[in-house]
Amino acid sequence: MAIPKVCGIETEYGIHAAGPDANPVTASSILVNAYAAEVDRRTGWDFEDESPDKDARGYAREGAMPPMVETHLANTVLTNGARYYVDHAHPEYSTPECVDALELVCHDKAGEEVLRRSMLAAASLPTAPVVVAYKNNSDGKGNSYGCHENYLMDRSVPFGNVVAGVIPHFVTRQIFTGAGKVGCETMAFGSEPPHFQISQRAEFFEEMVGLETTLKRPIVNTRDEPHADPKRFRRLHVIVGDANLAEVATFLKVGTTALVLAMIEDEMLPAKELALSDPVRAMHQVSADLGLGRPLRTADGSTMTALEMQWEIFAAAQGYAKERGLEVVGGEQVGEMVLDRWEAVLQGLESDPESLASQLDWVAKRRLVEGYRERHGCAWDDERLAALDLQYHDLRPERSLFARLAMERLVDEVAVREAVTEPPRRTRAWFRGRCLARWPDSVVTANWDSLVFDLGTDPLRRVPMMDPLKGTAEHTDALLEECGNPTELLDRLSS
Amino acid sequence: MAEREQKRRTAPSRTETEVVEETSPSSPRGEKLKADLDDLLDEIDEVLEDNAEEFVRNYVQKGGQ
Numbered sequence: 001m002a003i004p005k006v007c008g009i010e011t012e013y014g015i016h017a018a019g020p021d022a023n024p025v026t027a028s029s030i031l032v033n034a035y036a037a038e039v040d041r042r043t044g045w046d047f048e049d050e051s052p053d054k055d056a057r058g059y060a061r062e063g064a065m066p067p068m069v070e071t072h073l074a075n076t077v078l079t080n081g082a083r084y085y086v087d088h089a090h091p092e093y094s095t096p097e098c099v100d101a102l103e104l105v106c107h108d109k110a111g112e113e114v115l116r117r118s119m120l121a122a123a124s125l126p127t128a129p130v131v132v133a134y135k136n137n138s139d140g141k142g143n144s145y146g147c148h149e150n151y152l153m154d155r156s157v158p159f160g161n162v163v164a165g166v167i168p169h170f171v172t173r174q175i176f177t178g179a180g181k182v183g184c185e186t187m188a189f190g191s192e193p194p195h196f197q198i199s200q201r202a203e204f205f206e207e208m209v210g211l212e213t214t215l216k217r218p219i220v221n222t223r224d225e226p227h228a229d230p231k232r233f234r235r236l237h238v239i240v241g242d243a244n245l246a247e248v249a250t251f252l253k254v255g256t257t258a259l260v261l262a263m264i265e266d267e268m269l270p271a272k273e274l275a276l277s278d279p280v281r282a283m284h285q286v287s288a289d290l291g292l293g294r295p296l297r298t299a300d301g302s303t304m305t306a307l308e309m310q311w312e313i314f315a316a317a318q319g320y321a322k323e324r325g326l327e328v329v330g331g332e333q334v335g336e337m338v339l340d341r342w343e344a345v346l347q348g349l350e351s352d353p354e355s356l357a358s359q360l361d362w363v364a365k366r367r368l369v370e371g372y373r374e375r376h377g378c379a380w381d382d383e384r385l386a387a388l389d390l391q392y393h394d395l396r397p398e399r400s401l402f403a404r405l406a407m408e409r410l411v412d413e414v415a416v417r418e419a420v421t422e423p424p425r426r427t428r429a430w431f432r433g434r435c436l437a438r439w440p441d442s443v444v445t446a447n448w449d450s451l452v453f454d455l456g457t458d459p460l461r462r463v464p465m466m467d468p469l470k471g472t473a474e475h476t477d478a479l480l481e482e483c484g485n486p487t488e489l490l491d492r493l494s495s
Numbered sequence: 496m497a498e499r500e501q502k503r504r505t506a507p508s509r510t511e512t513e514v515v516e517e518t519s520p521s522s523p524r525g526e527k528l529k530a531d532l533d534d535l536l537d538e539i540d541e542v543l544e545d546n547a548e549e550f551v552r553n554y555v556q557k558g559g560q
Contacts, residue, residue, distance in 0.1 A: 014556050024556065089558035139556040146560035213560040239560065357528065371532050372539065387547035388539070390554055399542060404535055 002265040002328045003233075005258035006097050006152035006427055006468045009108050009250075011243050012090040012145040013115055014134035014393070024089035025073070027131045031091045032074035032084055034121035034128070035114060039421075043436055045075040045083060046445035046452055055211050056159045056224035056234065077446040079421050079437040081429030082107070084114060088214075090145055091115065091133060096429030097448075097468050100330020101255035101338060103424055105247050106411040110419035112245075115395050117420075135243045136393035137200040140386055142185045144204045146213060147243035148221075151258060152468055153234040155226075157265050162236065163209055163220050165264035168274035169257065169313055170219050170240045171282045172306035174199045175292060176345050177253040179242035180362030182369060182389040183380065184288075194288040195380040196369065198362045200242045202287035208279055213239050219279055227448035229466040236261065240283075245393065245402045247410040248359040252345060255338030258329045259317045268320050274309060275299035282306075290366070292349055307349055314342055358408045365392050368401065431471030434480055435489075442486040455487050463493060 017027035035041075073086035081096030093111035098104040115133045122131050138144045153162065178198035188203040197203065210218035223237045238257065244250040263269035276282045277297040285294055286306045295303035304312075318339060326335025348356045356363045369385055372378065378385055392401045423433030428449075435443055435451055444454045453461045465471050483489040544550035 012560055014554070016554055024558070088560065089556070134554075139554050140551065141555060143556045143558075145556055148560070214558075354528075367532065368535070371536050375536055383548040383551050384543065386551045387543055390551065391543060399544075401535075401539070401542065404542070406531065 002262040010094040019129040028086040028091040029074040031118040035118040038121040046447040054224040056222040081423035081433035097427040100334045109416045134393040149238040165271045172309040178362040180365035188284045199287040246361045425473040428465045428471030
């Protein structure tokens with residue numbers, strides 16, 4: 001049975017530091033530490049339950065390279081329940097757990113605001129270099145970094161069903177989730193490199209299923225690290241997405257995927273009819289198909305375009321909503337909003353993609369690039385086009401091209417600013433964030449599924465939070481209100 | 496629910512006439528979009544980093560997921 005699609009987004013930001021000795025790890029640490037100092041965050045991350053090398057298929061393939069957990073870099077937990085840290089050579093912002101796509105758009109935008117405030121905080125440090133953050137997925141030279149989504153799933157659903165069900169969606173949802181890219185940077189297209197792609201990230205995928213995230217990237221990532229009760233829950237870790245600035249794109253990326261996963265859990269997605277004969281190749285083909293008309297070969301020997309496949313998935317979702325309701329994707333209101341917007345965007349893509357220039361990143365960027373090309377008569381390899389692409393993603397308000405495009409908003413700026421400090425009310429992020437805000441000196445470490453308190457007496461006390469839907473404002477506000485200090489809280493919780 | 500079912504799944508031929516008209520460059524909305532883009536392109540060189548070639552060359556991101 002489908003369970004609520006608690007969801008989150010982790011974004012690795014691109015980073016650039018000026019100066020001959022600029023080092024991306026140092027620059028990332030400067031951003032995270034400058035922000036932590038500014039908001040006075042002292043709570044670190046607890047690595048006890050981290051196991052990114054666990055494979056959802058129950059085994060690790062020979063020669064597979066599981067990701068490593070780095071414990072020595074800047075790492076902090078914020079009062080909104082988010083984690084903000086240095087991962088590899090990037091600042092990474094993991095939103096708190098949200099209950100629906102709209103709430104997640106708000107927290108994803110709050111993440112951008114945290115990065116902007118970090119840049120300002122870093123700029124006020126006397127010796128720090130100028131550090132700039134970009135919300136994109138590649139450097140144009142063959143190096144990619146991720147924007148990962150996470151969704152709560154029912155552990156009892158066989159992982160094979162998840163794989164079969166999500167692949168057609170992950171390959172074809174690019175047509176609205178793509179962030180757009182000038183040129184290409186891998187060998188994915190052989191002798192026909194595209195001048196412009198729908199997706200930043202698609203060409204980096206080389207396998208269908210696997211554990212890696214940095215090499216031989218798979219369309220379905222098998223990392224089995226639920227950050228919750230492993231007997232009941234799975235966390236689907238999605239690594240195929242582009243980092244979106246457009247709110248409509250993020251909303252649809254998350255909203256449609258949550259619906260697809262609910263349909264998989266309830267066995268209502270026609271996965272067999274949608275199966276592709278070569279998903280990895282199709283992934284690349286869709287990214288290069290600006291005309292949205294390229295037929296993709298399906299496993300049953302026929303063909304379907306990405307748009308046709310999205311219409312099929314949409315139709316299934318509509319039937320699902322009618323039969324089962326939309327409670328698991330956050331309720332009727334937001335669920336209907338996902339369906340309406342999904343339909344409108346597919347219609348727009350079908351009739352006139354340009355009409356979506358204020359809603360989708362790839363359409364907006366393409367329009368800008370084409371306009372610039374026309375005006376200056378640039379060849380496709382003109383560096384100014386690459387610069388324009390990069391600056392679309394620049395987070396500095398005075399440099400961001402995205403910020404100048406008057407893109408449609410789904411959440412208001414007041415709510416975004418509030419989400420910089422306030423946790424979502426309907427997940428355990430509430431308890432995490434509230435405890436951090438109230439007792440910053442007593443919470444010594446935190447992670448997704450526990451908090452560790454230092455009450456001044458041995459030993460440290462760990463509070464497990466194994467259910468993402470417990471620890472909400474509704475569950476814990478009265479309790480938090482009644483407790484004057486963390487010792488009282490721990491006593492109440494253990495009694 | 497029934498209402499949405501009626502409007503879904505339009506064949507490309509049907510919507511083409513409807514929406515293309517609305518946003519073609521000659522329509523008011525199309526004109527506005529074009530004017531906005533022109534304004535942005537007018538000022539874009541002030542926003543773009545000075546030396547595009549160097550800026551692009553220096554943007555290197557090793558070590559990502």
